[in-house]
Amino acid sequence: xxxxxxxxxxxxxxxAFADRFSAAAKDGFDAVEYLFPYxxxxxxxxHLLADNGLRQVLFNAPPGNWQDGxxxxxxxxxxxxxxxxxxxxxxxxxxxxxxxxxxxMAGLLATEEDRPRHRAIYLKNLAYAALLAAxxxxxxxxxxxxxxxxxxxxxxxxxxxxxxxxxIGVENLQVQFDIYHCQIMEGDIATxxxxxxxxxxAGIGHMQIxxxxxxxxxxxxxxxxxYLFNLIDTLGYQGWVGCEYRPKAGTSAGLNWLRAWLPS
Numbered sequence: 734x735x736x737x738x739x740x741x742x743x744x745x746x747x748x749a750f751a752d753r754f755s756a757a758a759k760d761g762f763d764a765v766e767y768l769f770p771y772x773x774x775x776x777x778x779x780h781l782l783a784d785n786g787l788r789q790v791l792f793n794a795p796p797g798n799w800q801d802g803x804x805x806x807x808x809x810x811x812x813x814x815x816x817x818x819x820x821x822x823x824x825x826x827x828x829x830x831x832x833x834x835x836x837x838m839a840g841l842l843a844t845e846e847d848r849p850r851h852r853a854i855y856l857k858n859l860a861y862a863a864l865l866a867a868x869x870x871x872x873x874x875x876x877x878x879x880x881x882x883x884x885x886x887x888x889x890x891x892x893x894x895x896x897x898x899x900x901i902g903v904e905n906l907q908v909q910f911d912i913y914h915c916q917i918m919e920g921d922i923a924t925x926x927x928x929x930x931x932x933x934x935a936g937i938g939h940m941q942i943x944x945x946x947x948x949x950x951x952x953x954x955x956x957x958x959x960y961l962f963n964l965i966d967t968l969g970y971q972g973w974v975g976c977e978y979r980p981k982a983g984t985s986a987g988l989n990w991l992r993a994w995l996p997s
Contacts, residue, residue, distance in 0.1 A: 734962075734966065734994055734996075735962050735965050735966065735970070735974045735994065736763070736764065736972070736973050736974060737762060737764075737973070737974050737975075737976055737991060737994070738762065738763075738764035738765055738766045738788075738790045738791070738973045738974065738975045738976065739753075739757035739760075739762040739764075739765050739766075739976055740765070740766050740767060740941070740975050740976050740977040740978070741753040741754070741757065741765050741766070741767040742767040742768040742769075742977075743976075743977055743978060743979050743980075744757070744976060744978070744980060744984045745757060745984045746980075746984070747983060747984065750773075751773075751777075751781060753765075754781040754782065754784070754785045754787055755781075755784075755785050756984070756985070757785070757787065758785040758786060758787055759985075760984075760985055760988055760991070761988075761991065761992070761995045762787070763786075763787065763788060764787060764788040764789070764790045764973055765782070765787050765788075765789060765790070766789070766790050766791035766792060766973075766975045766977075767792055768792065768793050769792060769793055769795070769796070769799075770792050770826050770830070771795060771822065771826070775825065775826045775829035775830060776829060778826075778829075778830055779829050779830055779831075782830065782831075788831070789830040789831060789832040790832065790833075790834060790939070790973045790975070791832065791834045791835075791836060791874075791909075791939055791973070791975060792823075792826070792827075792830075792832060792835065792836070793823075793835070793836045793837075793838060794807075794819055794820050794822075794823040794835055794836065794837045794838070794862075795819035795822060795823065796838045796840075797809070797812070797815075797819075797840065802841075803840065803841070804838055804839075804840060804841055804883055804886060805837070805838025805839050805840040805841075805887075806819070806838075806840050807837050807838060807839050807840060807854075807855055807858045807859065807862075808839040808840045808842070808851040808852065808854050808855035808858070808887045809840045809851070809854070810850055810851070810854055813854065813857070813858060816858050816862075817858075817861065820835075820837070820861075820862050820865065821865075823835050824865060824866065824869060824871070827869065827871055828869065832871070833870060833871050833872060834871070834872050834874055834938060834939055835862075835866065835871060835872070835873055835874065836874045836875070836876055836909055836939075837858075837859065837862055837873055837874070837875060838876075839851075839855055839875065839886065839887035839888045840886075840887055841883075841885040841886060841887065842885055842886070842887045843885070848887075851887055852887075852897075855887065855897070856897060856900065856901060859873065859875065859897070859901055859906060860901050860903070863901065863903045863905050863906040864903070866905055867903065867904075867905045871905065872905045872906070872907055872938050873905060873906050873907070874906075874907055874908065874909040874938050874939055875888060875894050875897065875898070875906070875907075875908060875909065876888070876894070876908070876909035876910075876911055876914070877889050877890050877891055877893065877894050877908075877911070877914055877915065877918065878911070878914050879913075879914040879917040879918045880918070881917055882914070882917075882948075889918055890918060890919065891908065891910065891915060891919065891925055891929060894908045895908055895929060895932060899932075907936060907937065907938030907939070908929065908936070908937055908938065909937075909938065909939045909940075909941065910925075910926070910929065910937045910939070910940045910941070911940070911941040911942075911943075911977065912940065912941065912942050912943075912956070912961065913941065913942065913943035913944075913945055913948060913977070913978070916945045916955075916956060917945060917946070922956070922961060923960070923961065923964055926961070926964060926965065926968060927964075927968065930968045930969070930970055937970065937972070938972060939972055939973060939975065940965070940970070940972065940973070940974045940975065941974070941975040941976075941977040942958065942974055942975070942976060942977070942978065943976075943977055943978035943979075944956065944978060947981075948978050948979050949978055949979055949980065949981045949987075950978060950980060950981060950987045950988075950990055951976075951978065951990055952989070952990035953981065958990070962974075962994065976991075
């Protein structure tokens with residue numbers, strides 16, 4: 734059975750953030766992820782995890798000025814020193830929370846003419862981050878994101894992400910495979926999973942799910958997630974599957990899809 738993690742940035746918005754941990758645990762989740770932890774002391778988050786018997790499996794490194802529209806800085810020219818400082822902060826939180834996966838957001842690309850320069854900076858920053866993270870037993874993840882939800886994002890396709898990981902060539906740099914984003918950009922999810930889970934170098938270090946096209950529960954929309962979950966098991970994926978979707982109504986009320994996969 735796939736291992737599901739509740740995404741507390743999108744789920745359980747009916748309650749305050751600190752209360753989402755207990756809500757997720759009551760619904761049967763063993764793990765959580767979210768976008769950013771930095772508005773809360775790491776020790777507070779660690780207590781919330783421990784009090785509810787939860788495991789922290791993913792969060793993002795600081796993305797720059799999120800409120801002003803920035804979506805990561807790892808590929809942005811002139812921001813290299815800021816990236817290093819921000820990744821140090823992410824590592825500090827990861828140590829306290831016992832988190833072993835950090836998603837590093839690339840940032841927005843102004844024009845295609847800028848792509849080669851952005852890519853060179855991206856590779857340099859990722860190699861730096863992966864080296865530091867390896868000393869802590871942490872994996873760095875990069876995620877292709879669709880151009881509808883995040884216009885201008887630097888990284889959009891699975892092959893591009895896999896090629897970047899292969900070019901850097903370290904075991905702890907992997908791809909975060911979001912099925913929702915991939916379906917919008919590429920489709921052919923099952924074939925892609927079969928191919929990428931067998932890659933010798935990077936492969937897939939984390940997955941995320943949501944219904945397509947509305948980013949709601951995975952039992953809504955055009956994808957057959959029951960088929961995909963069985964395929965993921967068959968292919969031997971051992972990582973976590975993050976539930977990064979916006980519930981249509983109440984979070985708990987929309988979890989019938991999950992209950993079918995929980996141990997009876």
